[in-house]
């Protein structure tokens with residue numbers, strides 16, 4: 001018996017996938033070519049990972065600039081956060097996570113639940 005498949009009828013059972021590299025933090029992620037193109041179209045032709053995408057959107061909204069300018073600003077931020085280049089991708093991802101975490105904390109109604117980290121971390125860029 002034919003089960004109702006979730007995919008649209010047409011025979012395109014599988015989509016071509018590729019490994020995209022984030023233009024900001026350099027993290028690699030396997031995704032479909034269609035998804036890659038969609039994200040790239042959103043971010044001035046550059047593919048960025050989910051974390052950086054969130055950070056860029058936040059940057060654009062906060063600064064009132066376009067996605068392209070925000071992408072550049074975020075890429076520079078990640079680059080400068082990496083310092084002399086001794087920091088690996090893991091550190092860069094941690095920086096992006098920290099930024100996202102700060103955003104979530106700032107937006108959360110009960111932001112006082114967790115004790116804030118050291119204030120020194122807030123002096124990076126921006």
Ligand SMILES: [Zn+2]
Nearest residue numbers: 022025049052
């Ligand atoms: Zn990224």
